[in-house]
Amino acid sequence: MQTIDLAATTLRELNAALQGQTASTNQTEWEILNPRGAHALAVGLDAPIEVTVRGSTGYYCAGMNKQATVRITGSAGPGVAENMMSGTVVIDGDASQYAGATGRGGLLVIKGNASSRCGISMKGIDIVVHGSIGHMSAFMAQKGNLVVLGDAGDGLGDSLYEARLFVRGAVKGLGADCVEKEMRPEHLEILRDLLARAEADASPEEFRRYGSARSLYHFRVDNASAY
Amino acid sequence: MCGIVGLFLKNEALRPRLGDMLTDMLVTMTDRGPDSAGIAIYGDAADGLKMTVQSDDPGTAFAGLAEALSATVGKDVSVRVLDTHAVLTLPEAGEADARALLAGRGIRVMGSGHAMEIFKEVGLPRDVAARFGLRAMGGSHGIGHTRMATESAVTTLGAHPFSTGADQCLVHNGSLSNHNAVRRTLSYRGIHTETENDTEVAACYITARLADGASLGQALESALDDLDGFYTFVVGTRTGFGVVRDPIACKPAVMAETPEYVAFGSEYRALVGLPGIEAARVWEPEPATVYFWER
Structure with missing residues (x-):
């Protein structure tokens, strides 16, 4: 176990050390102490390492992650796991706005609540939120799965493309072109797998599925003058 | 950008340390607003x-x-x-x-x-705090601001907090889009602003509502209807401390509460030095939701 104390090490040195790990590294376990809400912690990782951040983080923790598993024992500030490519990010507490934004792959697990714009423009990432999510989540979401065990705020899935949204609790309001859809066996399988990987104690049958009505993103000649 | 900090003490024993704690919070928010800084502090009447x-x-x-x-x-x-x-x-x-x-x-x-003192100047928060001896000040509650100017010039008068009524002050992260219209409406009532600043209009608006007999909570509720734009406001009165965010809630906000205090920060970083923060209830205030505490 490699331990880095941010009371004694600069953020730049920490990120350089983590980004310097390769696929063959034998330093596979890292612990970061005293994050104190710092920005851009453990960003741009690209190795199969496990990083535990003991405390709460500021903006953009674990952004652009590839391969690595990053666990935050506290809460995360805005933009956690933004543009994640692969790997896993787990937040034991809450996540601030736009968690997992634009993510292309990997799994983001938020054990608490996520605030507004969770999964905005997601492009293949899977996000599981044990609590609730705020307004305008999954705005223009293109691909991937957003699973919410609690409630969803207003404007869920506005201008949605092909991402799948699964919500167990109440949805305050659906955004433009987002509709409830039939839950088919293959969706239950996707859900079962994601819930298990996210250590979520819930049954797939308790969820409703939402997706795009596909009326906004196809070209319609009636709208030609608007382009 | 801009940074906001606020601290409302519930434990009287912490009063001598208010300025010290607020200074640390303010300086931590320097990179959100290095242009100017200010603080309103509620001391002994x-x-x-x-x-x-x-x-x-x-x-x-x-x-x-x-x-x-x-x-x-x-x-x-x-x-x-x-x-x-x-x-x-x-x-x-x-x-x-x-x-x-x-x-x-x-x-x-x-x-x-009767209780509020207000200090604001152009410069780095660390330097502004040192010039006024902020660290040594005591009190029951206070709010502070680090400014990155967008809507008006970097001047002493353009710095926050704005005080437009007795023992009232307001700080703002964001920008208002209808401040000229609200300024005009307020002027019909004889309420005039001193600057071109959008935040001063919000402060005047709250002052006008309080003068109409609204409580701090009611004044902040009606601000949600009447003020358009981006805002996280923190407001102080002689006995109260309030927070409200616009419905879009782009501007960040974190709150912490313990039996000793209620604290506000634009980011969690501003709160990490507070006593007992590890055990505090920490949350992000909901959009379009009014929070206030009165003693």
Whole structure:
């Protein structure tokens, strides 16, 4: 176990050390102490390492992650796991706005609540939120799965493309072109797998599925003058 | 951008440490707003009216000010000079005469009330705090602001907090889009702003609502209907402390509460030095939701 104390090490040195790990590294376990809400912690990782951040983080923790598993024992500030490519990010507490934004792959697990714009423009990432999510989540979401065990705020899935949204609790309001859809066996399988990987104690049958009505993103000649 | 900090003490024993804790919070928010900084702090109630005044030439402006004010008001007026600011304590009946004298000398009134003192200047938060000796100040609650200017010039008067009513102050992260319309509406009621700044309009709006008899909570509720744009506001009154975010809630906000205090920060970073933060309830205030505490 490699331990880095941010009371004694600069953020730049920490990120350089983590980004310097390769696929063959034998330093596979890292612990970061005293994050104190710092920005851009453990960003741009690209190795199969496990990083535990003991405390709460500021903006953009674990952004652009590839391969690595990053666990935050506290809460995360805005933009956690933004543009994640692969790997896993787990937040034991809450996540601030736009968690997992634009993510292309990997799994983001938020054990608490996520605030507004969770999964905005997601492009293949899977996000599981044990609590609730705020307004305008999954705005223009293109691909991937957003699973919410609690409630969803207003404007869920506005201008949605092909991402799948699964919500167990109440949805305050659906955004433009987002509709409830039939839950088919293959969706239950996707859900079962994601819930298990996210250590979520819930049954797939308790969820409703939402997706795009596909009326906004196809070209319609009636709208030609608007382009 | 801009940074906001706020601290409302529930435990009286922490009062002597208020300025110290707020200074650390403020300095942590420097990279959100390095242009200017300010603080409103609610200390012990004065025997009379407290006025915080400012001059760009304090050496000249404040020389002999106590004697001149005492002669005008007819009673003793004390003047405590802190860098470019001075805190005057005078009998309430003398307020109008004192304001006339101050205006004649080109001295600006930053705020007045029974408990509130307000200090703001252009410069890095660390330097501004040091110039006013903020660390040594005690009190029951206070709010601070680090400014990255967008809507108006970087000047002392453009810095936050804005105080537009007795013991009232407001700080703002964001920008208002309908401030000119609201400014015009307020002017019909005889409420005039001193600057072109959007935040001053919000402060005047809250002051007008409070003058109408609204509670702090009601005033903040109606702000959600009447003020358009991006905002996280933190508002102080003599006995209260309130927070509201616009419905879009782009501007960040984190709150923490323990049996000892309620704290606000634009980011969690601002709160990490507070005593007992590890055990505090920490949450992000909901959009379009009013939070306030009164003692």
